[in-house]
Amino acid sequence: MGRSTIRVALLAAGCAALAGCQTMRDTADSVGTAVSNGWDKLWGSSGNVAVAEVKPTQGSTVSGKVEFKQSGSVVRVSVDLTGFAPGSGHGFHVHERGDCSAPDAMSAGGHFNPEGAAHGSFDHPPHHAGDLPNLKADDKGQVHTTFEVTYLSVGSGGSDVAGRSVVVHRDADDYKSQPAGNSGPRLACGVIVEK
Numbered sequence: 212m213g214r215s216t217i218r219v220a221l222l223a224a225g226c227a228a229l230a231g232c233q234t235m236r237d238t239a240d241s242v243g244t245a246v247s248n249g250w251d252k253l254w255g256s257s258g259n260v261a262v263a264e265v266k267p268t269q270g271s272t273v274s275g276k277v278e279f280k281q282s283g284s285v286v287r288v289s290v291d292l293t294g295f296a297p298g299s300g301h302g303f304h305v306h307e308r309g310d311c312s313a314p315d316a317m318s319a320g321g322h323f324n325p326e327g328a329a330h331g332s333f334d335h336p337p338h339h340a341g342d343l344p345n346l347k348a349d350d351k352g353q354v355h356t357t358f359e360v361t362y363l364s365v366g367s368g369g370s371d372v373a374g375r376s377v378v379v380h381r382d383a384d385d386y387k388s389q390p391a392g393n394s395g396p397r398l399a400c401g402v403i404v405e406k
C-alpha cells in the first residue's frame with residue numbers, strides 16, 4: 212500500500228476524533244483547518260521547519276538552501292540553488308543519512324525509504340519517501356522553486372526529514388530505474404536540520 216493511501220486513512224481518523232466534525236456547518240476553510248488540527252493532534256506536527264545548507268561535492272559548483280515546512284499533512288519544499296549548467300535537469304532526493312562528509316557525498320547513503328518501497332515517481336506510489344521532483348535549472352543555471360508533498364513530515368512521524376540529507380544529482384531521475392532513477396553522481400549535499 213502506498214504512502215498517500217495511508218495518509219488519507221489517517222486524515223479521516225483525525226476528523227472522526229474531532230467532536231462535531233461530521234456535523235460542522237462552517238465554511239470550507241474552517242473544515243480544512245479542523246482537519247489539519249486533527250492531523251496535528253495525531254502527529255504533533257504544526258508548522259515545523261527544517262533547513263539544509265547545501266554544499267558542492269568535489270568538482271561541483273552547486274550550492275544553496277532547501278527548506279521543508281510542514282502545515283498539517285502537507286510539507287512545502289522550497290529550493291534555492293545555484294551553479295548548474297543552464298537549462299539542465301537533475302535528480303533530487305532525501306537520502307537516508309544526515310552525513311555529507313564524503314567528497315562524493317556517498318556518505319549520505321541511499322534514498323530515504325522507511326517503508327521499503329521501490330524507487331519511483333513522486334506523483335504516484337510506489338516510490339521512496341525520499342523521491343522528489345527533478346530540478347530544472349533556468350538560463351542562469353539556478354533553481355528557485357517550491358512544491359508540496361504529502362508523504363514527508365518535519366520533526367516527528369515515520370517519514371521525518373530532520374536528520375536526513377538532501378542530494379542533488381548530475382543527471383535527471385528517470386523515475387523508474389532501481390534503486391535510484393539512474394541520476395548519476397552527486398553534485399551537492401546538505402544535512403537537514405530542524406529549526
Ligand code: CU
Binds near residue numbers: 303305379391
Ligand atoms: Cu539522490
Ligand code: ZN
Binds near residue numbers: 304329338341391392
Ligand atoms: Zn528513490
